[in-house]
Amino acid sequence: MENWHSLCTKENFIGLGSTRKVYRFNEYVIKVHLNHIGYLQSLRELEIYQYIKQTKYAHIFSPVFYVDKEVCIQQYYQEVPMYDNQTFDIHERSGYWTFPIHYDECIEVLDNEWDVFDIKDSSNYGINEKQELVLIDYGMSKTLYEKEWVPAAEKGEVPQIEVHICRGCGTQKEIRMYGKDDSDIRCIACGKE
Structure with a gap:
């Protein structure tokens, strides 16, 4: 882990959000925290995954292996492609992917019990080897969004x-x-x- 910087190269870059920059290394992704909100998102993903991996919903989530103040390490999944260079509501378009078993139930649990925000955006999903959707970005809560992300966006910080x-x-x-x-x-x- 002390050499993670050397793995985050231009060639390995796969994505950029408002709070984390993502690189691929073999079958893993390294999410580099761009700010404190990114770190809080990663901690939340770890917390959710630790709970969810004991349930029937585990197959819907990208495993979180490691989090510290600088990075989060997760399993890599092929990204859902954009349409017309834009993300979209995952329920409004079809593709070569399918929704995994217990998906709708799981989304309700995330919404009602975990306060997860923006979980229908296609950029928050990957596709596994069965061509099923997998959540790869699930750490933003509605509370974190309202209390930290919105004020930071209004100031032009994110x-x-x-x-x-x-x-x-x-x-x-x-x-x-x-x-x-x-x-x-x-x-x-x-x-x-």
């Missing part, structure tokens, strides 16, 4: 995702925007982080 035409590549896609005064309308591929 990005909100908006759809724009990228000034770099000219493609309409999701762009990370840091507050209302952010004028850098470029996508991740064109260099904006």
Whole structure:
């Protein structure tokens, strides 16, 4: 673990959220915390997974193996592809994936007992070898979102995702925007982080 920095290269980069940057190393992902909220999300994922792995819902979750103040290590799953360079509500589109057994029941448990937020967004899912959906990002609670993420986004400290035409590549896609005064309308591929 002390050499995790060397595994997080441009070639291994697979995703970027508002609070964590994700790299793949073999069958694992390394989620690097970009801020305190990312760390809290990872702790929450660990807490949820420790509980859920004892239940009939375990197969719906990416296992969490390790969390510290800098990183979270999880199992890698193929990402759900974007449509038109954008994420989507997982229930509003079909694809080559299927919903796993007990999925709807599990979502209710996460909503009612764990206060999980934004769990229908396609970017929070991967696909396992059976072509079933697996939750890969499930640490944001409604409380954490309201008390920490929203104020940080309003200050421009964490990005909100908006759809724009990228000034770099000219493609309409999701762009990370840091507050209302952010004028850098470029996508991740064109260099904006």
